[in-house]
Amino acid sequence: MENELVSVVIPTYNRADCIIQCVDSVLNSDYENVEVIVVDNCSTDNTLELLAKYDSVDKVRIICLKENLMAAGGRNKGFEDAKGDYIMFLDSDNIIHKDMLSKMVETFHNVNNLGFAAPVSVQINQGMHVWTLGAFINLKNSIPINNGSGKKIDDIDSSQRYYKTCYSPNCGMVSRKAYEIAGGFDEVYYIMYEEADFGYKVVQSGFEAVIDTHAITDHYSGMNSDQNDRLRKLGVDPAPRAYHFAKNRSIFMSRYAKGLDLVLFYLFWVHAFCIYYVLIALKEKRADIAKAYFKGTWKGIGMTLFHRKGN
Structure with missing residues (x-):
């Protein structure tokens, strides 16, 4: 098992506060046949200065991009440089447990036709509650659902080692074959829904996707001092995030929702969400986010119903 190389791809942007802890947790893993590929999305803080400590490792x-390709593009760039049999895509606000990688590789050996696997993601700075035991998108209204969210880690039924999933945000391992057949991360998303789209492509390509309840990563849900707590928890702060969240709802639903569900999404849900988020943003005195969400909504509708291109 140790002969199989695992490539850990870590896209990052202005994460000087946590990138070193993330990389060190991978290097301290009990799985030794590993390479770490950090993809810096043109950070403007001292991330690169800190990463210089690994120059002799x-x-x-370290891949330094000349523009911010965000999550989807950063992961794809990392894969281009990866040599591993398995690729672990890891967000930089994680500290993985020492045995996580070895358990993930074991999972690929134990589950037939496995294309994607992920650990339990625990919100370490929010009372050690589970963030996700895998996820899916409600194809009636486009809402992302995290399985097991809010549970205490001790409440997870670890006797049921593998939970089915469609995707998992934040951290996941994919076989090289599954990545290549699925076609990687679609960069039209930029950020938001890109992980869901990738996971759904893996599953629709005929592969299994599971959560290993014996593998754990600690996720730090960070928030900048200038961000609004309510809006950040809703996933729409800062404004560019709100724009892509709104835009990408339509892109994802146009690909995976069918029939009446898709019709109702365009007739009702997309407008209801727009009104909801705009009103909350205005109530929080964030006109920039209200404007971004409104623009993203109509950009997404235009891209999917009228086939307009662009971000």
């Missing part, structure tokens, strides 16, 4: 490579 053979297992670590």
Whole structure:
């Protein structure tokens, strides 16, 4: 099992506060045949200065992008440089448990036709509650659902080692074959829904996708001092995030929702969400987010109903 190389791809942007802890947790793993590929999305803080400590570490490579390709593009760039049999896509606000990688590789050996696997993601700075045991998108209204969200880690039934999933945000391992057949992350999303789209493509390509309840990563749900707590928890702060969240609802639903569900989404849900988020943003005195969500909504509708291109 140790002969199989695992490539850990870590896209990052202005995460100087946590990137070193993330990389070190991978290097301290009990699974030794690993390479770490950090993809810096043109950070403007001192992320690169801190990463210089790994210049002499053979297992670590740093890719410095000249523009911010965000999550989807950063992961794809990392894959281009990856040599592993398995690729772990890991957000930089994680500290993985020492045995997580070895358990993930074991999962690929134990589950037939496995294309994607993820650990339990625990919100370490929010009372050690589970963030996700895998996820799916409600194809009636486009809402992302995290399984097991809010549970205490001790409440998870670990006797049922593998939970079915469609995707998992934040951290997941994919076989090279599954990535290549699925076609990687679609960069039209930029950020938001890109992980869901990738996971759904893997499953629709005929692969299994599971959560290993014995593998754990600690996720730090960070928030900048200038962000609004309510809006950040809703996933729409800062404004560019709100724009892509609104836009990408339509893109995702146009690909995966069918029949009456898709019709109702365009006739009702997309407008209801727009009104909801705009009103909350205005109540929180964030006109920039209200404007961004409104613009993203109509951009998404235009891209999917009228086939307009662009971000």
